[in-house]
Amino acid sequence: MVETHELIPKHTKISDSEKEKLLETYQVSWSGLPKINKSDPAIAKLNVKVGDVIRIDRESKTAGKSVYYRAVVEG
Amino acid sequence: MKADNEKLIESYSDKLPPSVLEEIKVGVPGTISKEKLIQILDRSILVYKNAKVHAGECVGLVSAESIGEPGTQMTLNTFHFAGVAEMNVTTGLPRIIEVFDSRKIISTPSMEVFLNSKINQDVEKVRQLASSIKETRFGELVSEYSLNIFEQTLGIKLNSEIIADKGLTTKDIVKLIKAKVKNFEVESKSDEIIFTQKSKSEDIKDLYGIKEKLKEIKIKGLKGIVQVLPVKRGEEYIILTSGTNLKDVLALPEVDGTRTVSNDIHEVREVFGIEAARQAIINEVYKVVESQGLNINIRHVMLVSDLMCVGGVVKGITRYGVVSEKASVLARASFETPLKHLINAALEGEIDNLTSVVENVMINQPVPIGTGLPGLVTKMK
Structure with missing residues (x-):
């Protein structure tokens, strides 16, 4: 029920190959990504584990849509 | 023709952001030729690339100035409260400070x-x-307390008007109270509830204690x-x-x-998650900015909000929040409580690699922003 709130953008878990591609394109390590807690209510139904990367499709006031990535950490 | 054009515009989705494409889609006439449209799109890419922030631009500094300058004007306009009827909500500078500090307990x-x-x-x-x-406590329903010290009893008269107004019955209330109160016998007579101490002790402190405790019992609401x-x-x-x-x-x-929605950022994070909290910070700050008639570009607020939410929990722009995360001792010391940081760093034997701005300003070295950012790459033979 909570996931449908207008404040919450779409969260999706990305596959391992996508993850590698992402880290390669942005020349960043997994630990260098912004974080999201494993217990975060927005990803409660995604069945994630620590080490995963979440893709977030935000509605942006300036760009229309923007994509953001967060690394799942313990917490 | 029109469908073709739209398809062509769609194909640029990896080069231009959706909002720009949308603007082009709405702006061009339907009769435009394909060549002209391609020209427009290519030109747009050029303009877009020019408008992008360059690598090494100190965006944080620009944001700080862009929010700070209108902030000084806000202090002068003593317009810090806004409200409907008796409902007061903090706005203005106090609210902005509250949000950016990410206070756990907010004023309204x-x-x-x-x-x-x-x-x-x-x-x-x-x-x-x-x-x-609305939360209703037992204390609100009482019209009279009568303390009988001789018999060690506490009589409470209820206000039947208020009870009826709230859609309650005396029976429900007595039932609720009975579940919460121990060591006392509870009796109800028409509109009065009588509490008698089970163990006949001489201490009347308990009677006073129960009176205060009763007032706080939640009868109804959230x-x-x-x-x-x-x-x-x-x-x-x-x-x-x-x-x-x-x-x-x-x-x-x-x-x-x-x-x-709630205006408590920490509550929003707990219930909706970190991404919702990020959006809530932007909304809350921008609401104040707009209500004060100021003009701050939303990108600045977005940057600050992104920084506050980068770690998965909301951190304030305080020495306990984002500043404590800085890698450099000197940068931390330059913000607040310098002695504390320097002494702790000395005790722990911390190393400062001088990779950021403030520490380099302190020791009179070029700072790694703008043209100071790129280093030289030489091929060693």
Whole structure:
């Protein structure tokens, strides 16, 4: 029920190959990504584990849509 | 022709952001030729690339100045409260400081409770719901306390008008009280409740104690909601509350769970997650900025909000929040409490690699921003 709130953008878990591609394109390590807690209510139904990367499709006031990535950490 | 054009515009989606493409789609006439459209799109890419922030640009500094300067004007306009009827909500500079510091306890917590389409047109039903979510404590229902020290009893007269107004019955109240009160026998006579101490001790302190304890017992409503106010917002009725309890409000079937919000950022993070908190910070700050008639580009607020939420929890722009995360000792010391940071760093044997701005300013070295950022790469033979 909570996931449908207008404040919450779409969260999706990305596959391992996508993850590698992402880290390669942005020349960043997994630990260098912004974080999201494993217990975060927005990803409660995604069945994630620590080490995963979440893709977030935000509605942006300036760009229309923007994509953001967060690394799942313990917490 | 038109469909072709739209397809062509779509194909640029990896080179231009959706908002720009949308603008082009709306702006060009339907009769435009394919060549002209390609020209427009290519030209747009050029302009877009020129408008992009360059690598090494100190965006944080620009944001700080862009928010700080209008902030000074805000202090002069003594317009820090806004409210409907008796509902007061902090706005203005105090609110902005509160949000950016990410205070755990905010001065005026409040919620905007949106309701289902079934009842949001009906004032009477909305008013009923509003009064049912307001927290009612036992103390509010009492008209008189009578303490009988000789017999060690406490008699409480209830105000039947208020009870009827809240849609309660004396029976329900007595039942609730009985469950909460131990060591006392509870008797109810018409409109009076009598508490008798089970163990006949001489201590009358217990009687005073129970009186104070009784006042605080929650009879009805949701915890934390001190005040409710049904108001008309556009076409529908919503409930403004003072005091928040997002979790319990969302559990109610009448509440529209997609729009109801709290102004407590920490509560939003707990219930909706970090991404919602980021958006809530932007919304809250921008609401103040707009209400004060100021003009701050939303990108600055977005940057600050992104920084506050980067670690998965909301951190304030304080020495306990984002500043404590800085890698450099000197940078931390230059913010607040320099001695504390320097002494701790000395004790721990911390190393400062001088990779950022402030520490390099301190020791009179070029700072790694703008043209100072790129280093030289030489091939060693």
